[in-house]
Amino acid sequence: VELEWFESSAPGRRPAIVFNPILGGDYPLERGVCRFLARHGFHVALIHRKTLKISPEHPASHLEFLLRQAILRIRQVVDWMERQDRVDPTRMGSFGISMGGMLGVVAAAVEPRLRAHVVALAGGSIPDILASSRDSLLTKPRQRYLAFHDMDLAAFHRELADHVKTDPLLLAPYVDSRRLFLFIAIADRTVGRSNALRLWRALGRPKAQFLLAGHYTAYLFLPYLKSAGLRFLQDQLASPP
Numbered sequence: 001v002e003l004e005w006f007e008s009s010a011p012g013r014r015p016a017i018v019f020n021p022i023l024g025g026d027y028p029l030e031r032g033v034c035r036f037l038a039r040h041g042f043h044v045a046l047i048h049r050k051t052l053k054i055s056p057e058h059p060a061s062h063l064e065f066l067l068r069q070a071i072l073r074i075r076q077v078v079d080w081m082e083r084q085d086r087v088d089p090t091r092m093g094s095f096g097i098s099m100g101g102m103l104g105v106v107a108a109a110v111e112p113r114l115r116a117h118v119v120a121l122a123g124g125s126i127p128d129i130l131a132s133s134r135d136s137l138l139t140k141p142r143q144r145y146l147a148f149h150d151m152d153l154a155a156f157h158r159e160l161a162d163h164v165k166t167d168p169l170l171l172a173p174y175v176d177s178r179r180l181f182l183f184i185a186i187a188d189r190t191v192g193r194s195n196a197l198r199l200w201r202a203l204g205r206p207k208a209q210f211l212l213a214g215h216y217t218a219y220l221f222l223p224y225l226k227s228a229g230l231r232f233l234q235d236q237l238a239s240p241p
Contacts, residue, residue, distance in 0.1 A: 001073045002048035004031070006038040007086065015091035015237040016043040016081045018074055018107070018114065020100030023052060024137060029222070033095065036226045042233065043087055044095075045077050052099060053141050054130065056148030060159040067106075067126075067166035074107045078114065089113070090240040093233055097121055098191070098215070101182075105168035105199070108175045116236030118229040120183040121215055123195030124169030124202065127160035135190035135215065169202055177204035181232040183218070183225055184208055190215035207232070 004027075008014045017037055021030045027046065034044040050073075052066050074094070082089035093116035096104030101122030108117045123129055130138060131153055146156055180203060184196045200208055209228060211221050218225075 001076050003077055003080075004034070004046040004048070006031075006034040006044040006046065008038045008041050008043050010041045013086060013088040014041055014043050015093070015233070016045065016084075016087045017092070017233065018077055018081070018094045019044050019046045020074065020094060020096035020103045020107075021046065021049050022097050023049070023099040029097070029219070032222075033226055033229075037095070037230060037233075040230055040234075043081070043084070045081055047073060047077055054145050055141065056145050059163075061163045063126075063160070064163045064166060067103075067164065070103050071106055071110065071166060074103065075111055078111060082113065088240070091115065091237040093117060093237055095229060095233075102126065102168045105175060105180075105203070106166055106171050108179060109171035110174070115179060115241065116233055117180050118183075118232060119180060120225060120229075121185055121188065121191060121196075121218060122168060122182070122199060123188075123191035124167060124172070124199040125161075125195070126164050126167050126169075127157055128198075129191055129195050130160060131157040132192055132195070133190055138190070169199055172199065172202035172204075175203055177206035179236065180206035181229065182206060182208040183211060183221075183229075185211045185213045185215055185218045187212070187214040187217075 037044050094104045094114050095118045097120045101119040104117050104119050
């Protein structure tokens, strides 16, 4: 597991955040948020991603393997963080954007040591998103997969639904909604507004901020996302449980 560690200069044992990145890119957005949180008293572990894309040479079951692996990697980082002398292991949380937010919801269901979660631009289910997204980041590998397996979109969705179980929508009933803060872009064409709202409802309608933006234009709200996310994490992790 590769990670970047942003250590707060504040004295004493500090709360710590696992940061789950977006699906692609070289982490410039994520590093900016991590530095912001570190300046305000949080240690932050930015986990370097492994691929989570579908590919023609692998069956749909391989995506489930990759999702489980991603959650295990988050839990390994939590193992590592709670052993650091400068980390208060009773005050740990997560911050995730897009695919990282979906993994954050799953982590909220299975990792009790993470007590607060900021989830931006996520949705569920993953089969629904992969079958319906209009984003070329997802449509291009989808078309290659369909062509390689001589499969239509309905069959593709059924195959994913049969195999993908590490899914935020399926695990939503096991999440404490009081520990979540969601950012939802109401013009999202990547995740899909209906998928974002479906996940929000399945989670019990936790605290959420609705952005008048799409998946990528939500970047314009980044200063607000950082400050509002910080306030939520400060409130949730102000003191040990």
